[in-house]
Amino acid sequence: MKQVTIARHGDASRLTVREVALPEPGPGQLRITVRAAGVNFADILIRRGLYPGAPKLPCVVGHEVSGVVEAVGEGVDPIWIGRAVLALTDYGGYSECHVLDAHRVLPKPDGLDHEHAAALPLNYVTAWVLLVVMGSLRADQTVLIHNAGGGVGLAAIDVARHLGARTIGTASPGKHPFLLSRGLDHAIDYRQDNWQEEFSEVTRGQGVDLVLDPLGPASWQNSLTLLGPAGRLGMFGISQLAAPGLRGKLHLAAAMLTARRFHPARLIRGNRGIFGCNIHQMYDARTRLNTWLGQILRGVGEGWVRPHVDRVFDFESACDAHTYIEERRNTGKVILSMSARDPL
Ligand SMILES: NC(=O)c1ccc[n+]([C@@H]2O[C@H](COP(=O)([O-])OP(=O)(O)OC[C@H]3O[C@@H](n4cnc5c(N)ncnc54)[C@H](OP(=O)(O)O)[C@@H]3O)[C@@H](O)[C@H]2O)c1
Structure with a gap:
């Protein structure tokens, strides 16, 4: 089977396809034929050598997949074989097949194709933890969502709207019409020097109850000043530092x-309160992760979880998928598709 591998840190051309032996599931594990894998900003940071705690090279990135179970190891009910599932992965998602512990997979909602299902796990769990679990956002409150046009940003809009909260989002200006059509209440171009004047007008100088900030240390300090009394700042990324x-x-x-x-x-x-969030560092807290994912999957059925896939790239064109995000062209999720492949 094929995998997209990073052998050396660098630009997107470092993503190379290699052939490896098909992995066998061990006791308690199963093997998925991956149909679609989510591309996340973290994958780009890992490729560039900027992600704290990243796996050693050579490595295969990818935090989330959707696919079909094709083999089970000892102790796993064979009833799983043939089932469509999705999962958060401990890296390794850019792969035609993936072996993981059986308790890590959840049934794919029937109403979603594999591309949309692969857009769910990391982005929505991150948004859920930031807004609900740690951010305690309520219906009468306002949240500022930085990077609102990315995968986590769009998921955060869905979760905040579900809670009934008011949303302000920052993104490159070309994304604003789409974000407003998704229900964002106010869009701000944070690449304008004077964007905080607009923020101040929109919040009537009162600040917000919660800021979601994946930009980095300089922005975190600034975000603290945007909070009203009893406001919370959630820090969860370093996008601003992503220079090549x-x-x-x-x-x-x-x-x-x-x-x-x-x-x-x-x-x-x-x-004021501050907190940090790194979902990958909670990978072993599987009961919690599965509970949160379960709430999100219920949201799919209830209609308030609306994963938006911007572009699907062929699995072997992962390099183009990374470049697309690095050029800030994505609005929502970028997916690698393996649907047309025969991994064996
Ligand atoms: N801690 C966690 O558990 C966790 C989980 C998931 C994601 N994250 C973090 O959340 C952030 C967003 O991730 P994502 O996967 O949702 O993103 P994404 O879908 O890949 O979207 C990336 C967007 O970020 C903006 N961007 C690109 N380069 C940038 C730069 N150099 N500086 C600032 N913004 C830049 C661009 O949008 P605009 O220019 O329109 O804003 C781009 O479209 C990343 O920092 C990621 O590492 C953290």
Whole structure:
């Protein structure tokens, strides 16, 4: 079977297809024929050597897949064979087949094709944890969603709307009409120097109850100033530091060294809360992850979870998929499709 592998850090051309032996499921495991794999910004950071805690090279990235169970290991009910499933993966999703523990898979909702199902796990779990589990957002509150046009951003709009909260989102301007059509209440171009004046007008100088910030240390400090009393800041990414090559590594090192610390006295005086979220670091907390994923799958049935697939690339064109995101062209999810392949 084929996998898309990163052997050396660098630009998108580092993604190369290699042939490997078909993995056999061990006890308690099953093997999925992957039909679609989600592409995430984290995959790009790993490729560039900027992702803390990334797997050693050579590695296969990919945090989420949808596919069909084709083999089970000892102790797993063969009834699973032939079932369509989706899963959060411990990397390795850019692969024609994937072996994982049986308790990691959930049935794919019938109403979603594999491409849309692969758009769900990481983005929606991240949004759920940020808004519901840690962010405690309520119906009478307002959330600022940075990077609202990305996969997590669109998922966060869905979850916030489900809660009945008001949403303000930042994104490149070409994405604004689409975001508004998805129900975002107000879109801001955060690449304009004066975007905070618009934010201040929209919030009448009162700030918001929650900011979701995947941009990085400089933005986190700024986001704290956008909170009203009892506001919370959720930090979950470093997109702003994603420069290519050595520049990216220097950016990352400099940003981490010079990052201002959050002083407890400042938080106490300001009545503000901060939290961090990294879903991958919770990979072993499977009961929680499956509970949250279950809530999201229920949302598919109820109609408020609406995964939006922007573009589907052939599995072997992962390089083009990464470039598409790096050029900020995606609105919502980018997917690698293996649907037309015979992995054996
Ligand atoms: N902690 C976690 O568990 C977790 C889980 C999932 C994702 N994340 C993080 O959340 C963020 C979004 O991920 P995603 O997968 O939803 O993104 P995505 O779908 O890949 O979208 C990426 C978007 O980010 C913006 N972008 C691209 N390059 C950028 C740069 N250099 N600086 C700032 N923005 C840039 C662009 O949109 P605009 O220019 O229109 O904004 C781009 O379309 C990433 O930082 C990712 O690492 C964290």
